[in-house]
Amino acid sequence: MNIRRGAAALAAATVVLGAAVPAAAATPSPIPSVAIPDGLYGTTDPTYDGVWRQSLALLAQRTTGVTPADRAVAWLAGQQCATGAFAAFRADTAKPCDAKLMVDTNSTAAAVQALAALGGHRAATEKAVSWLKSVQNADGGWGYTPGGASDANSTSVVAGAMAAAGQQPSEVRKAGKSPYDALAKLSIPCDEPGGGAFAYQPDKKGGLAANADATAAGVLGVLGKGFVTTAGKTSAAPACDSATAGTPGGLARNGAAHLAAAVLDAGYLKSALPGAEDQPDYGNTADAVVALAAQGATGQAKKPLGWLEQNSAAWAKQSGPAAYAQLIFAAHAMGADPRRFGGADLVAQLDATGPTPRATTKATGQAADSGADKDDKADEKDDSDSGYGVWWIVGVFLVAGIGIGFLVSGRGRKRQP
Template identity: 85%
Template sequence: MNIRRSAATLAAATVVLGAAVPAVAATPSPTPSVAIPDGLYGTADPTYDGVWRQSLALLAQRTTGVTPAERAVAWLTGQQCANGAFAAFRADTAKPCDAKLMVDTNSTAAAVQALAALGGHEATTDKAVGWLKSVQNADGGWGYTPGGASDANSTSVVAGAMAAAGQQPAAVKKAGKSAYDALVRLSLPCDRAGGGAFAYQPDKKGGLAANADATAAGVLGALGKGFVTTAGKTSASAEHTCAAADARTPGGLARNGAAYLAAAVLTDGYLKSALPGAADQPDHGNTADTVVALAAQGWTEQARKPLAWLEENSAAWAKQSGPAAYAQLIFAAHAMGADPRRFGGADLVAQLDATGPAPQAATKADGRAAGSDDTSAAEKKDDSESGFGVWWTVGVFLVAGIGIGFLISGRGRKQQP
């Protein structure tokens, strides 16, 4: 899921109890502040997104017929705490997790989706799913951290993890409520500005503001799908507008969210984000998420324009942002039935593979298996990947008055038109 944040801002971030507030944008960190562990994808500091980017990288490889390096998978499974949860990054896995370590739902859910897709990790995913169920909120949703207020992004990524692990998201309930109940509370009525969209969280007065990132996540959550999906059944209706009649059903929630996204990319083909004090600029990450959400809803025609825009304009962004960004583009291509190895003239699979340990084997487009030297790709890591991804910084805190702002899965808390 599209914010940059500087190393100075990250270092100064502090936890303040309260509601989540919008995160602000900054430039990427120039150098890692910790050593990059063996087996981890990417060269940027993994403190805030290590598990997230590794999970998405492995899931994207699996989706494209690539068998990841064993040490890459081992790095991810080794990050799990004894209670089943994952933190954004554990530098010393020999040290047991304690109360000082901030575990979170997003890292845990992303790891579940990746490991479930790889197969053979049932013990790990079962423990993770058990932990996620234990921290479900009474409204049926999930916050970023245990006990935190439910938000659309966290609720949706957990719903995707449940589905990946063979669970029915609608059947995972707390106090009689499921993820769908939480998403209903976070959806904007059709008769309001931004109708059909999801808010990240209610504001301090309980109001809802449309957020494109939360909406893209919410569509997948309402459909019970994870990061990887194929195109849904094309709707027979020519109408792609918010419909109040079915706004409280999972299918209606997804449809109305997709209608908001379709309108948002109709003119330019991409979503925009605004840096404080700067003009609006393209938001590559949320645009890729929008392609996946529209395709999942079956609105592939509405997704073609943003997909084409990404093919033409995402190369520099992905190179700077690293493995999770490559994965995100792969998910968008996969959802639309496009070839990620021929994406705007780029081979996204090879570019992703080059950011970490070389995979064990890969199935090329012509179906032939290709082995690779497990030591060569580490030398080919992109030296230009100099920061936390434009879109993929995860689990960052921001002091802002009375609230704590999370940069979850790189997802912005900014309000979007």
């Protein structure tokens, strides 16, 4: 999970590491400076992550067979601008979006993934996808804000949105370049330090520094996967292979090899924040589990998943809806029961952070299928009307220029290796 940048956006500190928050701006403050809207999940200031955390929460509920409250879905849908884009948060949706409102690719892509999964929102997702395509960079990738330099996290979350909306990411091109081309340029060669990993962005000299958060996002991006995925075909332990580094499959395997090595000893990813070398990064560890599973490296994902089961409860409780969602995505990717996660019911804990769901069932697969049928009917009606058929860390830092990316986990983004 998971924002980034803006032209000179100020990111404030978070209390714990790893909660998925779009990094464009800041982490939500403990004491909200604005009233918490009806229908929104979480109790912290939504200014910088309202759409992000709502999208992850609704997507996690849908994935576990929960039918979200109507007003929770309506709140998210109502945040969309006429252009199709989403900002991190709009306090007054009666007021049209204007040039002063900073819309971003991360919030928009997360909303697309959630609304596509919920069904009945094809017109909205189509408009959002069109906007995302309109701000694609010439290298095939995306930055956090329109015109911002491409980064691994933003490019990957948008690729996931395209896939969720029924698009083939490899066919979404600008100047002949696809998201895979942009991500390939951010993959570190196997024979260099951090080989196999993805960098968030090149440094000022054009060099690439391994970034675990960007790597987890990058693996999903090149696989064309969103926040929610199941385990890929089981394979041998991933190893970095220069011979296949030019293919999406090779990039994913190389990225997974880096992640597998990073969690091998302790079972978790460590904070990249200076002075916190031994502090766990819960959110990025959850993202790494999802990425490893998607690649098929389930054997390498078992240890970090087990570590999260034993150690993430306090972090999730303090961090809120997006954190619960990240843990649910990790459990789901590994075929584990999120209702029995280290003795905790993640689904119930997530539900308790917002409006009471319309319905809940423990038969997740069955609920998802029946819900999909209803969604298809809703989409058919929507089609007749409209003609149409988802990682940084904590700290206080000033981001200048274009490009900060995800903040705390999920798709947060860390620029340090």
